[in-house]
Amino acid sequence: MISVEQYLALSAVMFVIGVVGVLVRRNAIIVFMSIELMLNSVNLTLVAFSAYLGDVTGQMLVFFVMTVAAAEAAVGLAIIIALYRIRQTVNIDDINILKW
Amino acid sequence: MLDNYIPIFLMIAVGVLFGIIMVKLNEWLGPKRPSEEKLTTYESGMEPVRTARERFSVKFYLVAVLFILFDIEVVFLYPWAVSFKSLGWLGFVTMTVFVVILFLGFVYVWRKGALEWD
Amino acid sequence: MENNYLADLWNSSPIVCVVLTGLVLLLVESVRRGSGRLSYAVSLVGLASAGVLIVAVGDVAQPAFNNMIVQGPYAQFFTVIFLVTGILTILLSRGYLDRQGIHRSEYYLLVVFAISGMMLLAYAMDLIVVFLGIELMSICLYILAGFMRTRGTSMEAALKYFLLGAFATGFLLYGIALIYGSTGTTNLEQIAKSFAEHSASPMFLVGVSFLLVAFAFKVAAVPFHMWAPDVYEGAPTMVTAFMSTGVKAAGFAAFVAVFMRSFQYAGSPVNDVLAAIAAASMIIGNVTALAQVNLKRMLAYSSVAHAGYILVGLAAGNADGFMGILFYLVAYVVVNVGAFGILSLVEDSNGQKLSYDDYAGFSAQRPFLAALMSIFMFSLAGIPPFAGFFGKYYVFLAAVKADMIWLAVLGVLTSLVSVYYYLRLVILMYFREGSGDVAVRPTWAAMLSIGFAAYLVIQFGIFPSIVVDAALKVF
Numbered sequence: 001m002i003s004v005e006q007y008l009a010l011s012a013v014m015f016v017i018g019v020v021g022v023l024v025r026r027n028a029i030i031v032f033m034s035i036e037l038m039l040n041s042v043n044l045t046l047v048a049f050s051a052y053l054g055d056v057t058g059q060m061l062v063f064f065v066m067t068v069a070a071a072e073a074a075v076g077l078a079i080i081i082a083l084y085r086i087r088q089t090v091n092i093d094d095i096n097i098l099k100w
Numbered sequence: 101m102l103d104n105y106i107p108i109f110l111m112i113a114v115g116v117l118f119g120i121i122m123v124k125l126n127e128w129l130g131p132k133r134p135s136e137e138k139l140t141t142y143e144s145g146m147e148p149v150r151t152a153r154e155r156f157s158v159k160f161y162l163v164a165v166l167f168i169l170f171d172i173e174v175v176f177l178y179p180w181a182v183s184f185k186s187l188g189w190l191g192f193v194t195m196t197v198f199v200v201i202l203f204l205g206f207v208y209v210w211r212k213g214a215l216e217w218d
Numbered sequence: 219m220e221n222n223y224l225a226d227l228w229n230s231s232p233i234v235c236v237v238l239t240g241l242v243l244l245l246v247e248s249v250r251r252g253s254g255r256l257s258y259a260v261s262l263v264g265l266a267s268a269g270v271l272i273v274a275v276g277d278v279a280q281p282a283f284n285n286m287i288v289q290g291p292y293a294q295f296f297t298v299i300f301l302v303t304g305i306l307t308i309l310l311s312r313g314y315l316d317r318q319g320i321h322r323s324e325y326y327l328l329v330v331f332a333i334s335g336m337m338l339l340a341y342a343m344d345l346i347v348v349f350l351g352i353e354l355m356s357i358c359l360y361i362l363a364g365f366m367r368t369r370g371t372s373m374e375a376a377l378k379y380f381l382l383g384a385f386a387t388g389f390l391l392y393g394i395a396l397i398y399g400s401t402g403t404t405n406l407e408q409i410a411k412s413f414a415e416h417s418a419s420p421m422f423l424v425g426v427s428f429l430l431v432a433f434a435f436k437v438a439a440v441p442f443h444m445w446a447p448d449v450y451e452g453a454p455t456m457v458t459a460f461m462s463t464g465v466k467a468a469g470f471a472a473f474v475a476v477f478m479r480s481f482q483y484a485g486s487p488v489n490d491v492l493a494a495i496a497a498a499s500m501i502i503g504n505v506t507a508l509a510q511v512n513l514k515r516m517l518a519y520s521s522v523a524h525a526g527y528i529l530v531g532l533a534a535g536n537a538d539g540f541m542g543i544l545f546y547l548v549a550y551v552v553v554n555v556g557a558f559g560i561l562s563l564v565e566d567s568n569g570q571k572l573s574y575d576d577y578a579g580f581s582a583q584r585p586f587l588a589a590l591m592s593i594f595m596f597s598l599a600g601i602p603p604f605a606g607f608f609g610k611y612y613v614f615l616a617a618v619k620a621d622m623i624w625l626a627v628l629g630v631l632t633s634l635v636s637v638y639y640y641l642r643l644v645i646l647m648y649f650r651e652g653s654g655d656v657a658v659r660p661t662w663a664a665m666l667s668i669g670f671a672a673y674l675v676i677q678f679g680i681f682p683s684i685v686v687d688a689a690l691k692v693f
Contacts, residue, residue: 028381032384074169081161
């Protein structure tokens with residue numbers, strides 16, 4: 001039997017990996033994948049809590065998170081492709097007409 | 101107690117043996133005349149002209165994204181279908197509105213020509 | 219149950235109306251492609267009808283949809299801000315989009331859907347609705363920021379806004395998940411009830427701080443403001459206007475709803491953190507704005523500073539602070555729409571003519587616009603008798619009453635710093651010779667909305683009681 005703490009620990013680790021990925025990686029697509037990892041770690045947390053508390057709210061929120069993540073993925077990839085067409089790069093260090 | 105399962109084990113063993121024997125028999129008895137045409141990736145299909153590891157049309161991306169967007173909405177239909185009876189007409193009307201809104205999005209995508217391949 | 223459902227629909231009818239407007243726009247564009255002018259008209263009518271509905275529904279607080287949202291004075295107050303911002307933005311946008319060659323009906327569609335997201339934030343009574351509202355608003359704005367998809371700066375702004383916005387969403391969600399785990403609910407009312415007993419639990423506190431990070435990002439407060447200057451500069455000017463007004467107001471609507479109305483945090487460490495963020499935003503925003511050459515960038519840093527001033531009210535956490543936040547938001551939103559509106563008129567079709575120097579001698583060519591711009595700058599600097607002055611007055615008063623005199627003093631000092639970069643523009647417009655002439659071809663709708671914004675700034679500056687009364691009803 002896997003306890004709720006183990007799920008929480010796993011999702012916390014996933015979340016931290018995602019955060020580190022966003023901060024460290026320079027490829028816009030990989031940064032975006034790291035963000036998706038963060039969202040999915042949250043889903044795991046929510047489902048774990050939902051099962052632990054015997055309450056469906058968490059699972060309901062997971063559905064919304066999945067949908068929103070899909071919409072975000074569509075918009076984000078479209079932006080990355082449109083930018084690639086102009087600049088021929090997806091490295092966020094090279095995307096610097098505007099200084100950070 | 102395991103004795104009761106002996107027929108089943110026998111059955112499985114016979115099945116596996118039968119499968120192997122048939123495949124091997126085929127190999128021994130069948131004539132083999134390989135030709136260049138027969139060794140292509142898609143026999144009597146399309147000619148593979150280039151390597152697969154290269155860029156492909158952005159259209160695939162567009163279709164994939166549209167697929168994800170419409171596909172993910174099923175997660176809302178599923179819980180509704182499970183509790184269909186208890187939700188009653190109110191649930192039905194609500195889901196109809198949901199699907200109509202989705203359909204409006206689909207009409208938009210369609211009319212904008214995002215689904216046309218050429 | 220059916221009756222209940224109808225009542226719920228009626229209570230949420232302003233949101234429903236705005237969403238329906240968006241759907242109609244979708245249909246219009248599907249049936250007749252390239253129908254920008256029709257979409258313009260439809261979006262204005264839709265937002266105006268939502269305004270009528272918000273008055274018709276009344277201001278008695280009523281929960282709807284199983285306590286997911288609540289209609290009432292709070293939602294009403296913010297919805298009026300969003301609708302006015304939206305209408306002014308749309309009126310100003312048409313001419314701007316034409317000049318930039320990007321007049322497409324999707325623009326109106328995205329603005330309308332973004333407004334529906336903002337309204338969800340004002341109505342939210344549940345963290346799930348807060349999440350959905352923020353995402354609905356943000357996803358529309360990611361696209362709007364990159365609306366000039368052939369211009370590198372616009373796409374760059376979109377990418378930065380998107381990556382950092384999605385990053386903040388991750389924090390928001392993790393915060394919600396941890397709060398849900400420690401309280402067993404996502405309903406703000408129930409969280410508020412059990413706040414005292416949970417505030418000791420570390421998991422709950424971590425969740426609250428993650429929410430704080432996400433909201434600070436959305437309102438562009440230090441240290442999560444790094445995206446603001448780049449995105450504000452790169453995005454199309456009217457989108458920047460919408461971002462710096464509607465999004466900021468919506469961010470604060472959620473911030474106040476979650477932190478002030480649910481987590482009554484007075485006396486807890488949250489208070490000190492908010493005060494620190496407010497102080498840092500005021501200092502860094504104002505000091506960095508001094509060094510800017512580009513006016514959009516200057517207004518971006520100024521918006522960071524103004525987020526700081528509003529956060530002073532939030533840090534004070536008392537009734538005066540609440541009132542101050544509402545008043546400040548109204549004043550700030552109206553002024554910024556007007557100021558960005560003038561910027562969008564002067565900007566040329568290559569996205570140039572946005573620096574301080576381009577405004578040298580502006581008053582000789584366009585005396586009326588120069589006068590309005592001066593009013594907006596005075597109001598931003600907080601000089602009486604304009605609306606911005608009372609905004610600052612109320613939040614600083616709240617800080618003094620909450621025994622945070624240092625914060626009020628800091629606010630006054632940084633306001634003095636800000637006078638320099640706001641009045642620099644006024645001086646350039648009136649006391650310098652212009653080099654070339656500025657080609658300004660305002661549409662009547664644009665002039666009308668800028669004029670209306672200026673009228674409101676003066677009106678609220680001389681008779682602040684109009685807004686104060688409305689704000690007092692909310693509390």
